[in-house]
Amino acid sequence: MRKVVFYLVASLLVLSGLTLQGKGYAASDSHNEWKNEIKKLEQDKGTTFSKEDLEKIESQVKDKLSSDPNKVKTLTDYWENEPNDTLDRANLLNLDDTVYGTFEWDDVDVYQIEVKNPIELVVSGASQRGIDLGFLLVDGNGNGLTPDAYEIYDGVQVQLYVIPEGTYYIVALDLNGGGSDSMYALSAMNMEYIDRISGDDRYETAIEIARAGWPNGADNVVLATGSTFPDALAGAPLAFQMDAPILLTPKAKLDKRVRNLMKEFGVKKVTILGGPNAVSSAVENELKKDMKLTVNRIQGENRYETAAAIAETLLPNRTAVVVDGGNFPDALSMAPYAAMYGHPIFLTDSNELSKATKDAMANYTKTYVIGGPNAISEKVKKQLPSPTRIQGNDRYETSIAVTKKLKLPTYGVFVATGEGFADALTGSVLAAKFGAPTILTKKNQLPESTYKFFKEEQTTDYIILGGTSAVGPGVEDDILSLD
Incomplete structure (x- = not known):
């Protein structure tokens, strides 16, 4: 009616x-x-x-x-x-x-x-x-x-x-x-202004994000595999601390485009996240021997230990972030904030606190638990110091809940697919440089809760991460229809 x-x-x-x-x-x-x-x-x-x-x-x-x-x-x-x-x-x-x-x-x-x-x-x-x-x-x-x-x-x-x-x-x-x-x-x-940072694939999108955030080049870069997410999930706070973009590469061989960007940027040091099963020794050797770069690899026996090892390289901080190590969306929603404030990101199983994370908790007095009980159970949450849970009904609402709870500015946001990890991961450091949240979306349309959120918050500036195969034109149409 x-x-x-x-x-x-x-x-x-x-x-x-x-x-x-x-x-x-x-x-x-x-x-x-x-x-x-x-x-x-x-x-x-x-x-x-x-x-x-x-x-x-x-x-x-x-x-x-x-x-x-x-x-x-x-x-x-x-x-x-x-x-x-x-x-x-x-x-x-x-x-x-x-x-x-x-x-x-x-x-x-x-x-x-x-x-x-x-x-x-x-x-x-x-x-x-x-x-x-x-x-x-x-x-x-x-x-x-x-x-x-x-x-x-x-x-x-x-x-x-x-x-x-x-x-x-x-x-x-x-x-x-x-x-x-x-x-x-x-x-x-x-x-409303909509911009899109994208390339032909996730590797090139990461390169374009680096160019957008570091137009004058960078001495340092963080390198992670573009195939899987676990080792790189905790990397945003480290990359932000180093003022370094996150780049991706296939496991076995350094992507030629990434190699060219490193030369273009005048990179001196590369920090690899994860062991040889994530980024091979062949890639490391190419960086060291062929390109004459200083290489530091941060790794553990598993994803949980790798995250804990990354945390040890950060400046002292009494607040930690704990996310589900078996999935990526919640970590991506929290990554810009964690990067801005130097909060390390730790991983855990849903129903059992991982040993590496449990051992590290002695160094912290407060934790943000991202995601609902299906992601991190109440049993795990109770073992964490002064935990605050931030959650939504799904991955899209969780990204909104993080933005609201932590009072991130909403006039400008980054928008990335919630169905893949790569673009939001490499974009997290850029979002942190802007002091902006990353809001996750479905591929071809804004979730109803996200549409309502943008409307209520009077959001005006949108930077979409990734090409139309990741975030389709329907999302842009929904943003434009907010007027």
Whole structure:
């Protein structure tokens, strides 16, 4: 019913002669788009909406809206609710939605916007004939702000403001004085930017991530196998401490592209994660003998010991991270934060605390346990010092839970597939350099919880890690549809 109301309200505006650009409808084709939507709805319901039907629904909706002046939202459209002529009586306008209104004589209409993150805010407005629409953004103290950019396109006024988080107001008036039956529309939305760092495969994607994060090269790199995840899971804090990108290679032979990047970067030292079963001795010898590089290998008898050995190379820290050593998503969600704050990442079995991790816990007073009881059981958790569990219903919600619990900034995020480890792993150090979280996604669409999270947090900047075979175009489409 809510969807029906939305399209019927839109059609009423078209029938009344209003031509607007809002929510992505171009002024030149909005009439046809809305008309087609109504036609589809009529076909679905097996009926035809008469003008009287539309007017009746409009009346019902307006009555409902007027019953609560602070909750005038239907779906993505609003009618103004008078009186709204002062800041303390402003109508609440959610970002990305549109409000419709009229002006009485000498009327001023005020709309309140809550901005949770620093954003580039676009405020747009248009009106029917009879109104000379004027509007301006003001801050919480009522001070008018100067737009950073201003345009008029096809009758639509567009203002761009670069603003920090806070409470803002749109103040609108008819420069002719008002008093007509004509309508106006206002919309406010955040500008979204999507970038993608990718290569033809995981090895090249890691190279492109390195170029993005270390444009002037790097003395050190961390090298891990691109075939399996365990040895590299704990590597992000070490790489961040060394200011080194994480590169990947096949087990048996150094990838030629990785070799070329090391030369391009002027690399002097390579730290290999894992034993010869992960990165072979042949690769190590090529680095040492052919390329004349200093090589340090960090390894243990198993993945748990390797993680513990990596932890020993980090600067002293009293907080540790413990993740399931049998799977990768939870570690990837936590890796940027752990890297930023130097928290070592330890691995354990789900139902039995690994010996290497248990022995190391004597050095820590606090632990973050990432993932639910299926990942790390309560039995294991109880053996850890002052444990705090961070979890979601699945790997995607866990990445959100990590971001929320640890209060990571959300205006800019890295997005990576939750179905593979490589891109999020090599991107974790870059995310840490930006102080940003890594949010996991399905291949071809944002999970519903992630879509809602981005919407609520007013996220504006997205860096996708990996090519379209990892994070498909459907994810970009979902991000763009947030407006």
